[in-house]
Amino acid sequence: xxxxxxxxxxxxxxxxxxxxxxxxxxxxxxxxxxxxxxxxxxxxxxxxxxxxxxxxxxxxxxxxxxxxxxxxxxxxxxxxxxxxxxxxxxxxxxxxxxxxxxxxxxxxxxxxxxxxxxxxxxxxxxxxxxxxxxxxxxxxxxxxxxxxxxxxxxxxxxxxxxxxxxxxxxxxxxxxxxxxxxxxxxxxxxxxxxxxxxxxxxxxxxxxxxxxxxxxxxxxxxxxxxxxxxxxxxxxxxxxxxxxxxxxxxxxxxxxxxxxxxxxxxxxxxxxxxxxxxxxxxxxxxxxxxxxxxxxxxxxxxxxxxxxxxxxxxxxxxxxxxxxxxxxxxxxxxxxxxxxxxxxxxxxxxxxxxxxxxxxxxxxxxxxxxxxxxxxxxxxxxxxxxxxxxxxxxxxxxxxxxxxxxxxxxxxxxxxxxxxxxxxxxxxxxxxxxxxxxxxxxxxxxxxxxxxxxxxxxxxxxxxxxxxxxxxxxxxxxxxxxxxxxxxxxxxxxxxxxxxxxxxxxxxxxxxxxxxxxxxxxxxxxxxxxxxxxxxxxxxxxxxxxxxxxxxxxxxxxxxxxx
Amino acid sequence: xxxxxxxxxxxxxxxxxxxxxxxxxxxxxxxxxxxxxxxxxxxxxxxxxxxxxxxxxxxxxxxxxxxxxxxxxxxxxxxxxxxxxxxxxxxxxxxxxxxxxxxxxxxxxxxxxxxxxxxxxxxxxxxxxxxxxxxxxxxxxxxxxxxx
Numbered sequence: 001x002x003x004x005x006x007x008x009x010x011x012x013x014x015x016x017x018x019x020x021x022x023x024x025x026x027x028x029x030x031x032x033x034x035x036x037x038x039x040x041x042x043x044x045x046x047x048x049x050x051x052x053x054x055x056x057x058x059x060x061x062x063x064x065x066x067x068x069x070x071x072x073x074x075x076x077x078x079x080x081x082x083x084x085x086x087x088x089x090x091x092x093x094x095x096x097x098x099x100x101x102x103x104x105x106x107x108x109x110x111x112x113x114x115x116x117x118x119x120x121x122x123x124x125x126x127x128x129x130x131x132x133x134x135x136x137x138x139x140x141x142x143x144x145x146x147x148x149x150x151x152x153x154x155x156x157x158x159x160x161x162x163x164x165x166x167x168x169x170x171x172x173x174x175x176x177x178x179x180x181x182x183x184x185x186x187x188x189x190x191x192x193x194x195x196x197x198x199x200x201x202x203x204x205x206x207x208x209x210x211x212x213x214x215x216x217x218x219x220x221x222x223x224x225x226x227x228x229x230x231x232x233x234x235x236x237x238x239x240x241x242x243x244x245x246x247x248x249x250x251x252x253x254x255x256x257x258x259x260x261x262x263x264x265x266x267x268x269x270x271x272x273x274x275x276x277x278x279x280x281x282x283x284x285x286x287x288x289x290x291x292x293x294x295x296x297x298x299x300x301x302x303x304x305x306x307x308x309x310x311x312x313x314x315x316x317x318x319x320x321x322x323x324x325x326x327x328x329x330x331x332x333x334x335x336x337x338x339x340x341x342x343x344x345x346x347x348x349x350x351x352x353x354x355x356x357x358x359x360x361x362x363x364x365x366x367x368x369x370x371x372x373x374x375x376x377x378x379x380x381x382x383x384x385x386x387x388x389x390x391x392x393x394x395x396x397x398x399x400x401x402x403x404x405x406x407x408x409x410x411x412x413x414x415x416x417x418x419x420x421x422x423x424x425x426x427x428x429x430x431x432x433x434x435x436x437x438x439x440x441x442x443x444x445x446x447x448x449x450x451x452x453x454x455x456x457x458x459x460x461x462x463x464x465x466x467x468x469x470x471x472x473x474x475x476x477x478x479x480x481x482x483x484x485x486x487x488x489x490x491x492x493x494x495x496x497x498x499x500x501x502x503x504x505x506x507x508x509x510x511x512x513x514x515x516x517x518x519x520x521x522x523x524x525x526x527x528x529x530x531x532x533x534x535x536x537x538x539x540x541x542x543x544x545x546x547x548x549x550x551x552x553x554x555x556x557x558x559x560x561x562x563x
Numbered sequence: 564x565x566x567x568x569x570x571x572x573x574x575x576x577x578x579x580x581x582x583x584x585x586x587x588x589x590x591x592x593x594x595x596x597x598x599x600x601x602x603x604x605x606x607x608x609x610x611x612x613x614x615x616x617x618x619x620x621x622x623x624x625x626x627x628x629x630x631x632x633x634x635x636x637x638x639x640x641x642x643x644x645x646x647x648x649x650x651x652x653x654x655x656x657x658x659x660x661x662x663x664x665x666x667x668x669x670x671x672x673x674x675x676x677x678x679x680x681x682x683x684x685x686x687x688x689x690x691x692x693x694x695x696x697x698x699x700x701x702x703x704x705x706x707x708x709x710x711x
Contacts, residue, residue: 263621267595270586270617280585282620287644481601484623485646492644 004430005045005105007059007120009087011095012037012170014115015130022117022124032057037172038095040087045430049078054091058084059120060105061422062324062432064213079165080184080438093172101184102436103164104329104418108302110159116168116176121423122302125159126548133551134158137559139304141385144509144537144560145367148305148416150389155303155544164414184438188445189401196447196457203335203443204464208236210434211326215240219323221429223314224253224280226268226475228458229331233434235465237326238276248277254325255282256314261482264475271472283314290487291496294539300427301419303544306536308420309488319428327421329433330413334444335461337452339408352398359407360390366533373525373534374511377561402445489532494523497539504542505555571602573661575654576622578606578613586617594621603661607654611638624649626657 006029008022016039023029023041032040032048033055040046040057049056049066052073058066064082071078075088075098085105088096097118099107108125110117119125126133139153152160162168166180211233214220220241222234234253241251253276255269266282273280285293293312318325332338342350342358350358364386370379393410397403418433425431434440444452451457462469487493498519501507507515514522514535525531545555574597581590597604604622608614609631619625626649627639639648649664651657 257620262598264595264598266621267586267591267598270591271588274585274588274591280617282586282617284620286642287647288641478595478599480599483598483601483603485644487644490644490646 003043003045004426005059005061005063007042007046008124009040010115010117011097012115012176018128021128022119025124037093038089054089056086056088058086060084060100061426062214062430076181083437094169096167096169098167099162101164101438103414104422104433104436106422107162108159109162111176113175122154126156132553133548134553138385140541141382141560143304143540145382146364146386147307150411150415151392185441185445188442190448191446194446196451197460199443200460200464203440206439207434210437211236212240214324214432220326221318221321221323222253222326224255224269225265226272228462229328231272231469232465233326233328238278249279251278253278253280254314255280257284259310259486259488261484261486262479264478268475275468283317285310285313285487290493298540298543300423303540305416305419306540307416311420311424315424315428325425325429325431327425327431327433328435329418329421330435333405333409333413334441335457336455337449339404340449340453341404356394356398359394360387363411366530369530373514373531375509375561378509381560404449489526491519491523494526495519497535498522500542501538505545506538506542506557508558509560571600573602573658574604575658576606576618578616581616581618583616605657605661608639611635614642624661626651
């Protein structure tokens with residue numbers, strides 16, 4: 001696959017010129033279909049899908065070959081088995097726009113009375129929207145307080161992101177109707193007595209299949225942090241390269257600094273690369289490039305998240321490479337037993353309501369410093385806005401046996417973390433997320449959370465991919481001190497954040513300490529994880545207000561201070 | 564960082580003796596050890612090309628000879644930032660400079676801690692928060708790899 005995935009279009013009767021404007025802004029693309037009730041424009045990442053009746057097209061962050069995968073059934077089957085979003089058109093002319101099983105491929109929609117406009121990038125819809133833009137202050141409260149907007153919210157009212165297995169249908173002459181089919185991952189429950197080791201072979205085989213499919217389309221560019229997920233994928237990428245007749249040294253693994261004050265990730269990745277006999281490129285960000293990295297990350301994510309600003313330098317480098325990037329999204333949450341419930345709450349026999357509370361407490365942990373750093377009223381307002389949508393997502397899962405995992409996935413991994421592979425790396429190269437495949441996740445969900453806790457499954461998974469992997473400690477195992485100056489918490493970064501936010505209407509959200517503090521005080525706050533997250537959220541808001549200043553119905557974020 | 568870590572000897576690196584393409588496994592072991600001990604690692608840069616060696620991405624500091632041209636000093640400052648840049652006449656002097664810098668940092672942190680304790684500031688708040696958490700029950704921590 002040569003090009004990144006860029007798709008936009010329209011179902012129903014609407015303004016086709018708007019779709020063409022979106023396509024031009026996205027860098028062009030072929031008109032794949034233009035019929036009454038359907039206009040679809042996309043890059044090579046938009047592929048026709050064989051359909052038993054009617055026509056269909058599919059896309060994902062690294063679109064597989066739908067025919068080779070046998071994705072010829074219903075859209076539900078394609079979304080599940082290929083994790084693809086897409087458009088299907090029945091022979092009667094009803095069109096369906098659908099998201100994928102994981103929802104990782106972003107798909108934004110604006111629904112009017114007669115039409116649905118859609119795009120894989122938020123800014124395409126926002127920039128071409130008719131009339132003034134109304135800020136979604138709840139969405140912004142979540143971006144600042146949680147790190148990303150929940151429940152399909154975005155930065156503006158009226159434009160939303162489709163969730164997993166969500167769809168919109170338009171019949172000829174009809175109005176759009178929305179729906180969500182049953183989410184297959186929610187229907188899987190752990191099997192008592194099943195041990196992770198019993199599934200290791202199946203999961204590794206499924207990962208091998210996924211990596212092999214992408215290898216068939218060109219060279220692989222594995223991201224290698226040295227953690228268990230990236231080392232598995234890099235090991236499998238090497239296998240695929242060697243199977244195709246290439247020398248291991250022809251494969252390059254990509255490493256960068258996650259700016260956490262240690263270089264043990266880069267060094268561990270170097271050990272893995274040496275063990276595999278492959279090349280490693282460590283791409284580090286320039287000190288004087290920090291603000292540009294932040295600006296670019298904000299643009300690529302539609303100003304919705306800032307978790308992985310440090311990925312920008314390597315994302316730019318990857319844009320000049322060929323083939324498909326491999327990213328380990330989902331490993332921690334589905335394979336690693338991440339986001340466990342509070343052990344104390346479990347030991348106390350806590351009911352669903354307390355589990356909901358503890359899960360929310362972890363999700364909204366940045367807000368623990370909100371009273372100290374933000375204006376009076378902001379902490380409560382941000383928490384309330386987050387809790388409202390969180391509850392809509394999490395309550396139905398409160399007593400689900402995989403409730404902790406699925407809640408973490410839907411409220412953190414999907415809205416925030418997945419932006420890194422889907423929008424940022426995916427903005428440079430097609431980017432595959434093999435761990436998110438149904439063939440992998442559906443196996444992992446057969447296990448109890450407890451059986452995978454603390455990364456307990458990884459040693460067996462790693463040994464099965466390559467026996468020597470289990471012998472190489474991870475950066476997390478090795479980290480004792482964090483002695484490096486963090487680029488995002490350096491004095492120059494503090495100066496930039498401070499000037500940006502103080503010069504913006506977003507300054508109204510600052511508490512006295514930050515409002516009156518000098519750059520050195522801001523630097524000290526940036527060195528605190530929770531404070532840094534809040535400051536980054538305010539910076540996103542400041543940039544967004546600046547970018548859309550002339551088009552917003554209001555630029556004063558005071559609603560974020562009121563209950 | 565622990566006080567003991569501050570005293571660990573810096574790892575001094577001269578690009579003339581380093582592989583320009585890959586990180587040598589022995590060097591990786593040295594760097595891992597330095598990271599774990601909190602020992603600074605210093606790359607001695609005399610030409611712009613020296614910044615392209617892989618180890619440049621993982622050292623704590625980059626040292627530039629005081630006698631070098633302003634353009635190189637500026638490039639290093641812009642690339643790694645003033646906090647990570649050292650100006651020194653020799654590699655040995657750079658080692659002394661980084662030790663002195665660490666000592667200063669340690670003194671500053673200790674002064675900050677003392678001030679905070681006197682003000683009943685962040686340190687006291689952290690202690691109170693920890694106690695409250697202990698009473699109410701600790702929030703669950705994330706597992707390895709859980710960030711993704």
